[in-house]
Amino acid sequence: MLKNALSGIKVLDLSRILAGPWCTQNLADLGADVTKVEHPDRGDDTRGWGPPYLEGEDGQKMSAYFASCNRGKRSVGADFSTAAGKDLILSLAKESDILVENYKPGTLVRYGLDYPTLAKENPRLIYISITGFGQDGPMSDKPGYDYVFQGMGGLMSYTGHSDGMAGAGPLRTGVAVVDITTGMYATAAVLAALYQRERTGEGTFIDLALLDVAVALNANQGANYLISGVNPPRSGNAHPNCAPYEVFRCADGYLILAIGNDSQFQRFCEVAGMPAWAKDARFSTNSQRIANLPALRQLLEDVFVTRSRQSWSESFDAAGVPWGPINTLDQVFAHPQVQHRRMMQHVPHPVMGSVPLVRNPMLSDEKERTLSVAAPPLLGEHDCSIAPVCD
Template identity: 65%
Template sequence: MLHHALKDVKVVDISRILAGPWCTQNLADMGAQVLKLEHPGRGDDTRGWGPPDISSTDGSDTMSAYFMACNRGKQSIAVDFSTPEGADQVRRLVKDADIFVENFKAGGLAKYGLDFASLHKINPRLVYLSITGFGQTGPMADKPGYDYVFQGMGGLMSYTGHPDGTPGAGPLRTGVAVVDLMTGMYATTAVLAALRQRDTTGIGMALDICLLDVAVAMNANQGANYLVSGKTPERTGNAHPNCAPYEVFACSDGHLILAIGNDGQFERFCNLAQRPQWASDDRYKMNSNRLKNMDMLRPLLIDLFKTRSRKAWTEAFDANNVPWGPIHTLDEVFAHPQVQHREMLQTIEHPKFGKMQLVRNPLLYGSPAMTADQAPPTLGQHTQNY
């Protein structure tokens, strides 16, 4: 269990919105002491990103669900580092810190003496993480940017959405800020690796993580497909570019995801569907040929799936080891027995807000349930302690 893995690690965090806080929430979940430094008047921008909000038991305060999603386990200190006194307080906190996290514009903290060079002099062991839109160098280094920008700029939206010529055609963003979240995860990995290196060398380092780099990297197989073939991926709706059939189908009473990953699975599917001839058809028996001929196979599948209920199909799939999945709404997600068994939903008693429901970090399965001191903090809740 990892909930105490970083118990001796101190993090000074002046990041806000999502990518930086997602990283530092991971660190807090693994036991690090995370000091979240926020502007005394407004705090992290996402404190105002509601509704929905949760209200305190006495009705005097609110906390946005967005802020709750990425700031559990931290201590909030109200400080304005744009003032000499505030900057001095940050430097004092950094003296014995292990990690410093910021996501301001490249070079923007130098005027406050909070850049890497300045803090490295105070604490040579410090791991200094900078998260920006475009990186610390290059022709766009001075520009700001949000997740949505990079979903488009990095290529993701170009192949996400319904194909041209179909209803609703056009590029689509994902339902959550995946570039921010992936940046937070890459940043977490980089910080842990830098700590490992620091413990060997005794010297900290600066980490330059940017959303554009992450957006390009997370194209994954789509990026590799382009680099190998020279063809830019097209929007394929719910279909997979490398496996077939691997998409959503409508049954007589609802939808399901059929996820055929190899030719053996396809043969089993054909047999249970009473279409064994498809598995021996040269157009369909191999995945590469199914991909080429999905325009012929898809209409056959669409008609086939409508002949049975979702329950009938899925029972047959389970009995024959054919991969499939439901499309759940979030109420169904949190009511699902496997999600409940994995204790992904945690309920804590917040001292100011009463019962608060939070999602467990997937890294921490088997760890003790969350307690009130892991709740997202109110603005400046811990200022007097520092």
């Protein structure tokens, strides 16, 4: 069980938006004590990123965006440009195991809140800095948001419909995937640093850049380019390395066909009533199917529209053919498998009432699927519980 794996670990969260808060929420879910320091007047930028908002009886609001990545934390209002705010952060840093921040390089140096300064007082401190471009290089002083890096890192160059098709052009993903992936890399780096500290007794500094993550996120597409020297084209819903692996229209809607090997394709051809396709030299191997995808796609489109989604899905399940629906979020959270795994839960808040949240997939043991962390906090909700804020 992992729910209390980080019990006793103190985290000072100076991050905002999504990448840093996603990391620190992971740490809170794993049992760490996380204190989120926010500007006392504005708070985290995402507090205003709505609608929708949760609304309390006293008129206070909390954006759904903020709620998605800040559960399990205490919120303290402090402005490090003031003596009192700086002193508070310094006192918290001296007692912390981990500090996560995402200010532009040099910002915290001016206030004596940088790693070299804090490490003198707390040599066991693990300090992770998340920035757009990293601590060095010709663009290190520039800010950046997820959308920028989806384009700059290459993801959008091959995401979207092919040229010549309706709606052709680059597209971003529907969620801030670079931020989230950065938060996951940050989580892994922090856990590795904790393990290293057990052996060395010393903390460390981690320089994590969104652009670096965006480049790494290209995964097989990046490897395709490095080996072939050819930029991957936009291919819509099709996979660049497997076929058929895309969305098809049935008589009454759409489904995803996900063929990953030749035996699966043979089973699909049997289900489709077209066993000869699996023996056709154009389609008998995955490489040949990729080379002849336009011809294969036309055959598939013609056969899919002859049956309903339900008919296809039942046949696919019986034959072991990989497929999937395209669910809206109401269908996702109503799905019996999602409900069985308890992915959506409610956590009480004294002002906001019952707050709906998504379970951390890392906490997968049946005994730890119930969220036991606190609901996302209001701005400065814990000021008076952390001295000397209320003195």
